[in-house]
Amino acid sequence: MSELPEGVDLSGFVRKPPRPTATMTLTRDGPKGPEVLLGLRSETMAAFPGYWAFTGGGVSRVDTAAVESFSVLDVEHGKAIACILRETCEELGLAPNGDHVISIDENARFDVIKDKANWLPHAEDCNIPVNVDNIRILGHRITPPFGPIQFDNAFIHFHCGEWQSVPEIDLEPQTEFDEIMWASPSRILERWSRNEIKVAPPVISILMEFIRIMKFCGDDIVEAAENISRRKPGRQSILFGYGVEVVPIRTVTLPPADHTNCYLLGDPDGEFIIVDPAVVYREDMEALAEAVDRHNGTPIAVAYTHSHSDHLADNDLLKEAFDLPVWGSEYTARSVHCDRILQTGEVLQLGKQKWRIIITHGHHPGHVCFAGEAGLIAGDMVAGFGTILIPPATGDMDLYIEELGQLRDLAPHLLFPSHGPVIALPEKKLTHYIQHRGARHEKVLQAVQSGLYELENIALKAYGDTPGAHPGLAKDQTLAHLLSHQRRGKVSKDDSNNWHASID
Numbered sequence: 134m135s136e137l138p139e140g141v142d143l144s145g146f147v148r149k150p151p152r153p154t155a156t157m158t159l160t161r162d163g164p165k166g167p168e169v170l171l172g173l174r175s176e177t178m179a180a181f182p183g184y185w186a187f188t189g190g191g192v193s194r195v196d197t198a199a200v201e202s203f204s205v206l207d208v209e210h211g212k213a214i215a216c217i218l219r220e221t222c223e224e225l226g227l228a229p230n231g232d233h234v235i236s237i238d239e240n241a242r243f244d245v246i247k248d249k250a251n252w253l254p255h256a257e258d259c260n261i262p263v264n265v266d267n268i269r270i271l272g273h274r275i276t277p278p279f280g281p282i283q284f285d286n287a288f289i290h291f292h293c294g295e296w297q298s299v300p301e302i303d304l305e306p307q308t309e310f311d312e313i314m315w316a317s318p319s320r321i322l323e324r325w326s327r328n329e330i331k332v333a334p335p336v337i338s339i340l341m342e343f344i345r346i347m348k349f350c351g352d353d354i355v356e357a358a359e360n361i362s363r364r365k366p367g368r369q370s371i372l373f374g375y376g377v378e379v380v381p382i383r384t385v386t387l388p389p390a391d392h393t394n395c396y397l398l399g400d401p402d403g404e405f406i407i408v409d410p411a412v413v414y415r416e417d418m419e420a421l422a423e424a425v426d427r428h429n430g431t432p433i434a435v436a437y438t439h440s441h442s443d444h445l446a447d448n449d450l451l452k453e454a455f456d457l458p459v460w461g462s463e464y465t466a467r468s469v470h471c472d473r474i475l476q477t478g479e480v481l482q483l484g485k486q487k488w489r490i491i492i493t494h495g496h497h498p499g500h501v502c503f504a505g506e507a508g509l510i511a512g513d514m515v516a517g518f519g520t521i522l523i524p525p526a527t528g529d530m531d532l533y534i535e536e537l538g539q540l541r542d543l544a545p546h547l548l549f550p551s552h553g554p555v556i557a558l559p560e561k562k563l564t565h566y567i568q569h570r571g572a573r574h575e576k577v578l579q580a581v582q583s584g585l586y587e588l589e590n591i592a593l594k595a596y597g598d599t600p601g602a603h604p605g606l607a608k609d610q611t612l613a614h615l616l617s618h619q620r621r622g623k624v625s626k627d628d629s630n631n632w633h634a635s636i637d
Contacts, residue, residue, distance in 0.1 A: 136387065136441050136497070136513070136522045138609040148391070151275050151285040155213040156189030157221055158271065158339060159234070160354050161293040161315065167347070167354035168296065169318055169340065171332070172224065172310035176558060183557045185314065185321070186333040189286075190220045195250045202257055205265045213287035214265055219245065219252040222261055224309050225302050229291045230262050236300040237261055246306055267291060269362045274335065277371055277381050279554040280518045281389035288339060290358045318343045326375040328506050328546050331557060338369045368420070370427060373555040374507035374547050376400055376486050380424045382411045386443040390519055390552040393443050395421060396510055397428055398436075398503060403484015405430045406460070408503070408510060409437060409444045409551060412451055422454040430484060436460040436475070438512035438551065439500040440468035462492055464499025475501055493540070495533025496523060502540070508547030508559070514540060515562055517553020522606070523613040530574055530617035537567045577614035578634075581624050586631040588612060 159170040171185040192212050199215035200206045206215055221227050223245050227234045237245075241260040244251040255261045271288040293299045302313050314321075318340040325332045332340075346357040371379045376399055381392040395412075399405025405428065412418040425432055435457050438444055445468065458472035466474060479490040481503070488505040496513045503510035513521055514537065523530050541563040548556035548563075556562045573595060580594040592611035596602045615632055618624045625633050 136443075136524050138522075138524075138605060148278065149282065151283040153192040153212065153216075153287070154189060154284045155192065155217040155220070155287040155289055156187040156335070157217045158187055158288065158290045158358075159221075159227075159293055160290065160358070161296050161299050162354075163296045163315060163317070166317055166352060168315040169321065169343075171314050171316070171321065171336065173312040173314070175309060175311050176561075178309060181331075181333045181557060184331045184333045186336055187339075188221055188224045188310075189217060191284075192216045193219075193249060195219065195253050199253055199256065199263070202253065203263050205263065210270050210287065213270070214268060214289065215263075217287075217289050218256075218261075218263060219249060222252060223249070224307050225313075226306070227300065227302065228262050228264075229266075229268060229293075230264050231266050232292075233294045233298050234291070234300065235262070243306060269358050271339070271358065271361045272364070274369065276335075277379075278392050279381065279394075279552075286335070288335075290362070292355045292358070318347075328375060331547065334372050334555070337372045368423060368427075370424065373549050376405075376483070376505070377507050377510075377547075377549055378424065378428065379549070379555075380410075380421050382409075382417045382421065383414060384411050384443040386552060387519060387522060390516070392552070394549070394551050394553075396549060397424060397432075398483065398488065398510060400430060400484020400486045402429050403431070403486075404433045405483055406434045406436045406481070407432055407455065407457070408435075409512075410435055410446050410451060410455075411444050413447045415450065418450050418454055425455070432457060433483075434458050434460050434473070436501070437465050437469065437471075438502070438510070439497045440465045441497060441513070444512075444551065445469055462499030462501050464497075465501075491540075493533075493536040495529050495531075495536045496521065497527050504543055504545065506546065508549055509540060509543065509545040510549045511540070511556075512551050515548055515550050515556065515566060517550045517556055519553065521566075523610065525609060525613040525616050528613055529620070530570070530614050531621060532617075534567055534570050534574065537563050537570070541567070573610075574614050574617070577611055578618055578623060581615070581618075581632050582634040586633060588615070588630070588632070591615070591632060 161168050174181050174184050174186055176182045196212045196215035200211035222237050226237045226242050228237055238260050241255045256263050269290040271290050273287050276284045304310055324330045343357050346360050350356040373379050378397040380395045382395050384393040393411045395410045396408040397405050398408050460473040460475055461471040463474050475490050477492040481488045488503045491502040491504055493500045523533055545559045548559045576595040580591045585591045592608045595611055596607045623635055
């Protein structure tokens with residue numbers, strides 16, 4: 134079954150072309166070997182708050198204009214290079230200058246922070262160098278379709294030379310990074326694998342590539358960067374956390390989402406399970422099979438979080454690639470054959486990792502979450518963007534809100550939703566959901582208590598603060614609230630489908 138209410142058409146969403154962005158991998162020769170620079174993104178940032186990431190940002194009009202002003206900025210990569218020179222100036226106060234980096238004049242940097250358009254006149258006046266020597270394009274990657282907007286990112290590299298010659302970085306003027314860290318790629322991955330730090334997934338894939346290639350070139354990070362820049366891009370693993378790889382699968386789901394996250398869950402070198410392989414297209418089945426082949430571990434089962442149609446696979450198509458037992462809750466087993474029934478409190482040993490089963494019924498009966506040290510596979514309890522529907526026929530709004538509190542009490546490291554990107558600040562997200570849904574729940578009750586009795590009018594009142602809400606979804610979710618209130622004796626419905634407040 135689908136969670137979308139019957140008669141509601143949300144097919145108008147059209148994915149836009151990816152927006153161009155650029156990130157800079159700065160490296161240096163540290164006292165104990167090659168090091169990479171990462172910045173800790175402020176928790177106020179919209180993308181990857183609280184994550185360690187490369188400096189970077191979106192290509193703007195000023196970067197386009199820079200290509201016309203500077204002949205050293207070529208047509209193919211000039212905009213991306215101008216973008217990263219501007220972003221590096223703003224965020225770090227540095228500029229590549231041949232075989233080293235220099236500090237930007239403080240007044241010029243303040244001007245750029247105040248308005249990015251100021252970068253170009255300062256560059257034209259030689260207050261900020263535009264030197265492309267030794268700048269390498271490591272490659273381009275289009276971000277996965279987790280959200281309505283995708284990005285075509287240019288990964289750029291510059292080696293700063295010996296660590297003693299790299300200027301001190303002043304973060305005071307800017308607001309994107311709270312801290313910076315110079316560390317070896319292996320040290321960063323070690324801390325990430327122990328869930329001590331959060332590192333943006335694209336950074337993880339770049340660091341892994343550096344580590345792999347540096348083994349064959351005497352630990353020379355510059356030679357490794359040159360090797361990477363010459364290679365043809367291929368499919369990359371998307372690692373939301375250690376032991377949590379995601380493969381986006383095209384599905385018919387709640388727009389603007391148009392994919393469901395399938396997770397390869399478990400120790401990278403041990404046993405793992407395939408969670409929600411919702412393949413209905415052969416191309417997606419082949420992409421999933423390729424991801425499983427890339428994984429160093431051994432797949433032992435397919436598991437479903439719940440039985441909504443955007444989570445279940447075409448079984449015949451799935452069996453072409455995987456001859457594996459199927460795991461799910463007792464309720465899910467009513468829709469798909471399950472070889473193993475998952476129970477709350479059960480612990481799955483997946484290699485060296487342990488994942489505990491938590492069954493939450495608020496969104497849908499028998500909905501399974503997986504809790505581990507890396508975080509929580511949250512299914513449809515939360516979304517990386519957009520909203521979560523509580524189907525009136527099978528969901529329970531009061532129970533859903535209560536279960537959100539129980540998940541928050543777990544204090545997960547990260548939240549891994551079924552739709553959208555990884556959620557970096559679980560407590561903040563879950564608290565928002567609890568407060569938002571709790572407030573709407575109370576508004577629906579107050580609308581009935583005020584004398585409104587028709588579903589449409591109750592929905593108009595309860596969603597009065599959200600004029601952009603889809604009318605069909607507003608009515609559907611209002612009904613979910615009403616049915617939950619009815620189960621708890623707070624409202625009743627008469628034979629004419631009119632709603633009335635209960636008298637204490």
